[in-house]
Amino acid sequence: MKFTLTGLSLRRFDLTLPRILLFVAFVLVYNQVLGTASSKPDTSQFTIDADYPGGNIIVERIDANEVRLRQDLRDTEGWWFYWSFRIKGAAGRTLKFTFTDRNPIGVRGPAVSLDEGKTWSWLGADKVKGASFTYAFGPEQKDVRFCFTIPYQQADLDRFLKRHSQNPHLSVHELCKTRRGRTVERIHLGRINRPVKHRILLTARHHACESIANYVMEGLLEAVLAQTEDGQWFRNNVEFLALPFMDKDGVEEGDQGKNRSPHDHNRDYAGKSIYPSVAALREFVPNWSRGRLHVTLDLHCPYISGPHNEVIYLVGSANKNIWAEQKKFSGILEDIHTGTLSYKASDNLPFGKGWNTDKNYGKLKSSSRWASEIEQVRLATTIEIPYANVRSETVTASAARAFGRDLARAIRKYLESTK
Numbered sequence: 146m147k148f149t150l151t152g153l154s155l156r157r158f159d160l161t162l163p164r165i166l167l168f169v170a171f172v173l174v175y176n177q178v179l180g181t182a183s184s185k186p187d188t189s190q191f192t193i194d195a196d197y198p199g200g201n202i203i204v205e206r207i208d209a210n211e212v213r214l215r216q217d218l219r220d221t222e223g224w225w226f227y228w229s230f231r232i233k234g235a236a237g238r239t240l241k242f243t244f245t246d247r248n249p250i251g252v253r254g255p256a257v258s259l260d261e262g263k264t265w266s267w268l269g270a271d272k273v274k275g276a277s278f279t280y281a282f283g284p285e286q287k288d289v290r291f292c293f294t295i296p297y298q299q300a301d302l303d304r305f306l307k308r309h310s311q312n313p314h315l316s317v318h319e320l321c322k323t324r325r326g327r328t329v330e331r332i333h334l335g336r337i338n339r340p341v342k343h344r345i346l347l348t349a350r351h352h353a354c355e356s357i358a359n360y361v362m363e364g365l366l367e368a369v370l371a372q373t374e375d376g377q378w379f380r381n382n383v384e385f386l387a388l389p390f391m392d393k394d395g396v397e398e399g400d401q402g403k404n405r406s407p408h409d410h411n412r413d414y415a416g417k418s419i420y421p422s423v424a425a426l427r428e429f430v431p432n433w434s435r436g437r438l439h440v441t442l443d444l445h446c447p448y449i450s451g452p453h454n455e456v457i458y459l460v461g462s463a464n465k466n467i468w469a470e471q472k473k474f475s476g477i478l479e480d481i482h483t484g485t486l487s488y489k490a491s492d493n494l495p496f497g498k499g500w501n502t503d504k505n506y507g508k509l510k511s512s513s514r515w516a517s518e519i520e521q522v523r524l525a526t527t528i529e530i531p532y533a534n535v536r537s538e539t540v541t542a543s544a545a546r547a548f549g550r551d552l553a554r555a556i557r558k559y560l561e562s563t564k
Contacts, residue, residue, distance in 0.1 A: 190234050190235070190238070191232055191233060191234040191235035191238065191240075192232070192233045192234055193212060193214075193230055193231070193232050193233075194230065194231055194233075195217075195229060195230050195231065195399060196231075197231060197262070197290075198298045198299060198300065198396075198397045198398075198399075199229050199262075199292075199296045199298050199396065199397065199398075199399045200229050200230060200231065200399045201216060201217045201227060201228050201229050201230070201399035201400070201401075202214055202215075202216065202217065202228055202229065202230035203215050203216070203217050205245055210238065210239060210240050210241060211240070211241040211242075211243055212240060212241070212242050212243070213243050213245055214228075214230070214242060214243070214244060214245070215228075215244055215245045215246040216228035216244070216246065216249050216293075216401075217399070218246075218401060219400055219401065220400075220405055220406045221400075221401040221403065221404050221405060221406070222404045222405075222406050223404055224246070224247060225354070225401040225403050225404065226247075226249035226251075226293055226354075226401075226449045227249070227293050227294075227353075227354035227399070227400075227401050227402075228244075228249055228292070228293050229290065229291070229292040229293065229296060229399055230290070230291055230292075231288065231289070231290045231291075232282070232288075232289050232290075232291070233287060233288050234287060235282045235286070235289070236282050236283065236284050236285060236286050236287050237282060237283075237284050238281075238282050239279060239280070239281040239282070240279070240280055240282070241277055241278075241279045242277060242278055242279075242280070242291070243276060243277040244276040244277070245276075247276070248275065248276040249276075249293060249449065250273055250276060250278060250293070251293055251294065251449060251450060251532055251533045251534075252270060252450045252455070252533050252534045253267040253268075253269060253270055253533040253534060253539065254267055254268035254269050254270050254271075254272050254273045254278055255267075255268050255278055255291040255292060255293065256268070256291070256292045256293070256294055256295045256296075257280075257289065257290070257291055258289070258290040258292070259286060259288075259289060261288060261290070262290055262296065262298070262300070264542075265292070265295045265296070265542070267533065267539065267541075268280065268291075293354075293532070294354070294356055294357060294446075294532040294533065295356060295357065295360070295532075295540075295541070295542055296356050297356040297357075297359035297360060297396075298396065298397065299390075299393075299396070299397055301359070302330070302359070302389055302390070305363055305366075306332075309370055312334075312370055314334055314335060314336075314337060314369075314370060314380050315332065315333070315334040315337075315370060316332075316333045316334070316337055316338075317330055317331070317332050317333075318330075318331045318332075318333070319331065320388065320422060320425045320426065320429065321421045321422055321424075321425035322421065323393050323394045323421055323422065324394060324420075324421060325394045325398075327393045327394060327397065328393075329388070329390060329391070329393050329421070329422045329425070330388070330389060330390065331386065331388060331429070332366075332385075332386070332387040332388070332389070333384060333385065333386055333387075334366060334369050334370060334384075334385050334387065335369050335379045335380050335382075335383045335384045335385045336379070336380055336381060336382060336383060336384050337384055341382065341383060341384045341437055342382045342383070342437070342560075343382060343383045343384075343437060343439045343440070343560055344383070344384050344385075344386065344433070344434055344435075344437040344438045344439065345383055345384070345385050345386070345438070345439070345440045345441070345442070345556065346385075346386050346388075346430060346438060346440070346441040346442070346516065347362055347365065347366075347385060347386070347387040347388065347441075347442050347444070348387075348388045348391055348426075348441075348442075348443045348444065348512060349361075349362050349388070349389055349390070349391065349443070349444040349445075350389065350390045350391050350392050350393075350395075350396055350402070351391045351392060351402075351409065351410040351411035351443065351445070351512060352392065352395075352401075352402040352403040352409060352410070352411060352445065352446075353392045353394075353395030353396045353398075353399075353400045353401065353402025353403075354395075354400070354401050354402050354403060354446075355402070355403075355444075355445050355446035356396075356446070357446050357530050357531070357532055357540060357545050358444035358445055358446055358530060359389055359444075360542045360545035360546050360549070361444055361528075361530055361545045361546070361548050361549040361552065362387060362389060362444055362549060363545075363546050363549060364545065364546030364547060364548060364549020364550045364552075364553075365549035365550065365552050365553045365556075366385070366387060366549075367546065367549070367550070368549065368550045368553035368554070369383075369385055369553060375553060375554060375557055378557055379553070379557065382560070383560070384437075386430070386433065388422070388426065390422075391410050391411075391420075391422050391423065391426070391512075392409075392410045392420070392422070393422065395410075407419075408509055410422070410423055411443075411445075411511050411512055412506070412509035412510070412511065413509075414427065414509075414510040414511060414512055414514065414515035415508065415509055415510035415515075423512075427515070430516075430519065431519060434519060434520075434521070436520065436521045437521065438519060438521060438522055439521060439522060439523050439524070439560065439563070440522070440523065440524045440525075440556060440559070440560070441512075441513065441516035441517075441519075441522060441524070441525045441526070442526060442527075442528060442552070443511075443512045443513050443516070443526070443527045443528070444527075444528055444530065445527055445528065445529050445530070446529065446530055446531065446532050447529040447531060447532075449532070450533075450534070453492070453494065453499065454531060455531050455534040455535060455536060456489070456492040456531065456535060456536060457486060457487075457488045457492065457528065457529065457530050457531065457535055457548070458492040458493050458494055458528070458529050459471050459474075459475055459493045459494070459526045459527070459528055459529075460493075460494050460501055460513065460526065460527040460528075460529065461493055461494055461495035461496040461498075461501060462496060462513065462514070462517055462525065462526065463496045463503075463514070464517050467517045467522075467523075467524065467525055467526075468495070468496065470523050470524040471493070471524065471526050472490065472493075473559065473562075474524055474526070474555060474556075474559050475490035475493055476490055477555045477558050477559050477562075478490070478551065478552070478555040481551065481554050481555055481558060482548070482551040482555070483547075483551060484544060484547030484548045484550065484551050485538050485539075485544045485547065486530075486535045486538055486540065486544050486545070486547070486548045487535060487536055487538060488548075488551070511527070512527070513525050513526055513527045523563060524559065528552075530545065530548065
């Protein structure tokens, strides 16, 4: 509301000149104060938080319709790029989000969820400028989440397990409790509780932020349980052991996980392990294997973007025999893959190239290197799946699952060709 003297009959109020001057002064002062107040942003209408599984953000300040913020690095040594936050009450507004600690926005912009994290889509690079992105909230969008990538949390795993809860070829056990008391799932599927020709170990989220790996794992597990020829072959010949969350606390609490101090979960396989999940896995697998563990796949995501970070690749082993098997498997995978996410064996990173060197590992040991030392293991490898972009192809949950099904077909053909 704004006062005005237009059309005002002074005679009606029987005002004297001093009273008129006093009234005019009041109107001028009131309008100036009101005008100043109305020019300030009404930030009380929306809230920003990370108070949900996987949430991660630090808000520095809000200037008009611009939110300045940064990812929470916590115990990460150096810089990393995972973030996830929620906006409530911004319906009908357009806000700009600017990151102040370098640029942690991926090549397809942020992932966006309008249903409390159940489904996600990419906002698009056209909404990004430098370290900022802009979002116009629809009139009914009262709760919107943004994330560096497409997340995968405990709730997603629970939905997957619920869909297959009646399948007799799947069983779920507890590997151990985390430091925070969470259960680390140990999932068995395929030919379980019976003699088998092959056993296969699948792991993911040694680095908490690398969520696309879980969608690939889901696709692979679905292929094993499916009523298809491949599914039947696996259930007749192979027992799988799957560990979806090696860093369960980090996944649920929204940590980076990568380069965690004093070392992260994927550098915890030498000497005495400091993380309960790694220690429990190292104790369980050799006894479970019984000489039948022939393949181990550790699923990861690479760096945020750039050369060799927007292709799918296997990390070459320092063990020449294992490297030979990796090349054999890679050739099969390239030949049979049918999903939208392309794979080329030439994209693999041999040991001694790029970051894949002894210097990078130091005295520490990765999951794949530990697995390659287990008796009877033929193929032990890390597979890197990009967060958002495989060449020009978009990474989505469904596309990642399709690549998981490609992996399953390649594993079958590899095992059938191995004496």
